[in-house]
Amino acid sequence: MDHHLLGKYLKGEATPEECQQVEEWLQNAPEDWVDAFMESQEQAGEPLPPLEKETFTARVMQRVRPRKNRWLQVAAVMAGLLAAGWYLVKPGKVKPRELELVDISIPANKTGRITLPDGSKVVMNAGSRLQYVRDFEGSTRAVTLTGEAFFDVSPDTEKPFIIQAGALSTRVLGTSFNISAYPGARRLTVTVLSGKVSVTDTLSSRAVTLLPRQKAVFLPGSASLAAETVAHPENEIAWQQGRMTFDETPLSEVAEKLSRRYNVHIVLASGRLANCRFNGEFEKEPLDVILRMITRLTSTRARREGDTVYLSGQGCAPAN
Structure with a gap:
């Protein structure tokens, strides 16, 4: 090569x-x-x-x-x-120009706000990590995200903004959107609040273009990528105000979000439990209060052992 x-x-x-x-x-x-x-x-x-x-x-x-x-x-x-902050070599240069990698991590149960070199604003959710080359050297503004973050990207038609998050590559010129791509998550999402973005599954090169109130959903298990309409896109960024909003949300996804928020490990006893749907909104409630509501509304039982919570019950039939 x-x-x-x-x-x-x-x-x-x-x-x-x-x-x-x-x-x-x-x-x-x-x-x-x-x-x-x-x-x-x-x-x-x-x-x-x-x-x-x-x-x-x-x-x-x-x-x-x-x-x-x-x-x-x-x-x-x-x-x-x-x-890794891959370095760039300008034509005519004898030595490579070393680039400094910026690596920002947010601990569990915290959020963080940062301003990127181009003036773009990023709000990072708990347990997230953002990496980029200082000063955005090169022809693109490229960052790598692990976890979840809301981006408000400054317009620059000459220098696209590209986010690599798991198997998804999101390319924009200037817009606001939310990306959720935690390791091990059952699905990765990109939700647009303003502007237009292109989302590509880097494994198959499939791509979707999103407008406001639209979301791209990628399922790692089946390697499928699809776009869907979002009735309440504001719910996707409720975490910025410390709120968690669930609207017919699968119990498996509820468990993932609560695990990250409260720094615990919530285990579902059976696959049928993942089919159950939950509605609710929380802000500063203790985990025990939320678990009591979940068990009451989903006919489940919760048992806690240290930092692990076990949810058991009959579960639900798959949604049609």
Whole structure:
């Protein structure tokens, strides 16, 4: 593989034809391609400093694990390269210009507000992480999100804003939207409040375009991506005010959100419980109060052992 072309692809500067060429190569790329790429840079007189090279390799390989689906590994490598703060080389430069990676994490039961280098505003939910290259070097404004965040992106028609969140890549020019993509979640969502965004499943290259009051839903289990209308998009960002709003929400999703909010692990005793739907709104109520309401409305029982809560009961039939 031409490493100059690979570099263009990683920076989002490749043409569609070049992207296809790189992606076809990546499907059967050798496992040591990262080492080969870095060795080529050294041979060209543009080596990475030892510490940065160590960090680069560690962060890339941390995200590359054996998987049945080769495309999952490719997507993980791409996310790893972005999160590692891949450096840029300007034409005519002898040495690579090192880029500083900004890494922001929000602890459980907290939210955080930050302003990005371009003036874009981000509100991060509990247990979330945001990574980007300081000053947004390159032709795009690229960030990697783990968890959930609300973005209010400053317009810039010359420099698209791209968020890599799990298997979803969201591309915008200037708009406001919410992304929820926690590791292990049963579904990943992108909800638009203003403007227009394009959401792509990086594993299959399927894409949907969203307008206000629309949501993209990606199900990792079935690798399906679809767009749907949202009746109350404000509910998607209620967490910014410390509120949790559930509207016919599957009990499995309720359990995930409560686990993150209260830093516990809520376990459903059977798959049928995941089919149950729950309605309610909470703000500062203790977890025990919320659990009592859930058990009463869903005919379940709750048993707590330390930081683990077990929900059991007959469950519900799948929705038609």
